[in-house]
Amino acid sequence: MASANVSLQVLPLVEERKLNHVVDEVIEYIKGTGVKYVVGPMETTMEGELDELLEIVKKAQKICVKNGADRVISVVKIDYSTDGVTIDEKISKYIK
Amino acid sequence: MASANVSLQVLPLVEERKLNHVVDEVIEYIKGTGVKYVVGPMETTMEGELDELLEIVKKAQKICVKNGADRVISVVKIDYSTDGVTIDEKISKYIK
Amino acid sequence: MASANVSLQVLPLVEERKLNHVVDEVIEYIKGTGVKYVVGPMETTMEGELDELLEIVKKAQKICVKNGADRVISVVKIDYSTDGVTIDEKISKYIK
Amino acid sequence: MASANVSLQVLPLVEERKLNHVVDEVIEYIKGTGVKYVVGPMETTMEGELDELLEIVKKAQKICVKNGADRVISVVKIDYSTDGVTIDEKISKYIK
Numbered sequence: 001m002a003s004a005n006v007s008l009q010v011l012p013l014v015e016e017r018k019l020n021h022v023v024d025e026v027i028e029y030i031k032g033t034g035v036k037y038v039v040g041p042m043e044t045t046m047e048g049e050l051d052e053l054l055e056i057v058k059k060a061q062k063i064c065v066k067n068g069a070d071r072v073i074s075v076v077k078i079d080y081s082t083d084g085v086t087i088d089e090k091i092s093k094y095i096k
Numbered sequence: 097m098a099s100a101n102v103s104l105q106v107l108p109l110v111e112e113r114k115l116n117h118v119v120d121e122v123i124e125y126i127k128g129t130g131v132k133y134v135v136g137p138m139e140t141t142m143e144g145e146l147d148e149l150l151e152i153v154k155k156a157q158k159i160c161v162k163n164g165a166d167r168v169i170s171v172v173k174i175d176y177s178t179d180g181v182t183i184d185e186k187i188s189k190y191i192k
Numbered sequence: 193m194a195s196a197n198v199s200l201q202v203l204p205l206v207e208e209r210k211l212n213h214v215v216d217e218v219i220e221y222i223k224g225t226g227v228k229y230v231v232g233p234m235e236t237t238m239e240g241e242l243d244e245l246l247e248i249v250k251k252a253q254k255i256c257v258k259n260g261a262d263r264v265i266s267v268v269k270i271d272y273s274t275d276g277v278t279i280d281e282k283i284s285k286y287i288k
Numbered sequence: 289m290a291s292a293n294v295s296l297q298v299l300p301l302v303e304e305r306k307l308n309h310v311v312d313e314v315i316e317y318i319k320g321t322g323v324k325y326v327v328g329p330m331e332t333t334m335e336g337e338l339d340e341l342l343e344i345v346k347k348a349q350k351i352c353v354k355n356g357a358d359r360v361i362s363v364v365k366i367d368y369s370t371d372g373v374t375i376d377e378k379i380s381k382y383i384k
Contacts, residue, residue: 005137007136007137007138007139009173011203013208013211016205016262019205039187039190040134040136040137040139040141040187041101041103041134041186042139042141042175042186043136043138043139045137050346051346054345058338058342061368065368070208070370070371071208071368072366072369074365074368075173075366076364076365077138077362077363077364078360078364079137079138079360079361080349080353080359080360080362081358081359082353082359083358083359087137090137090138091136091137094123095135109304109307112358112359115301146253147250150250154243154246157270157272161272166274166275167272167274167277167304168271168273169269169270169299170269170270170272171267172268172270173265173267174264174266174267174268175263176257176263176264176266177262177263177264178262179263199329199331201365219382231379231382231383232295232329232333232379233293233326233328233333233375233378233379234293234295234331234333234378235328237328269297271329286327
């Protein structure tokens, strides 16, 4: 079982009309990594090993820069468990 | 259109085996308020007016106490816009 | 003893060169409220009753709007305890 | 100049009476790394290169486990800038 859930919210400091585009690029990148993920209204949550997920968080900063942001503020939440932790166990009962 | 999206993650300091129960009580309460909401793996996001959503955040702390937590740590994210902001505009394209 | 510590980080979506000015206005406002507070590099933490602190969080959003931001993203952390919680008990031993 | 500020709040799921001890171990570890840091009431902020700071965040999870937590929730904030970003520029004017 995966050892971590990591949520990422990026706030690249770009003009507001470009904000969604940069966020979409980050989500596209996450999709391409092959990790399990769920897009939420304020953050995207990923499931996997802590190492790989923090590597994705790091890379996401650079994708924002590549798309025009000189500065990026991010909020990252980590749920790390030696017994394993899954996205499904947290939300499956709330999805109709 | 609603002026705010507010995400709430509560971490009541209770024994781990009771954690899910307390979180469920908070989500049950949010459901009962009638605001639009989405449950995610790390936070629940609500849509509405800033006043009413912060009132719900406050009440959520007390629900944790009522369910056995002497102390509660919460992470709240606010997205506030004078032009209005919706959950749908952020996630609809990512939901299959 | 105060029942809560609340940390606030505001990210008004304005041009980067105006960002510090808007954040300063929010800190100035917090100073004027009379609550105990500590300014940190990523957030300002306040000590008081949950009600008054969430009222300040709400007002801070409007101060950002008044200073030119049509949209504001904030990260708020709450530490709420029925036994009381203070800023000093957390940081006094780390301040030389 | 350093390219990043990273704030870390760890919430190891241990009995409340052990919470401060585990948090202290994490701060002790950060101190030992040699990076510039400031301890705040809700998070510790570090200054350095993004790579090294995320490495510290990762290691901090394992220190919590080593000190008795089977599960750790963390909140991490990243301020990343290609022009460099410092703790001093953000708080020096607020320190008397």
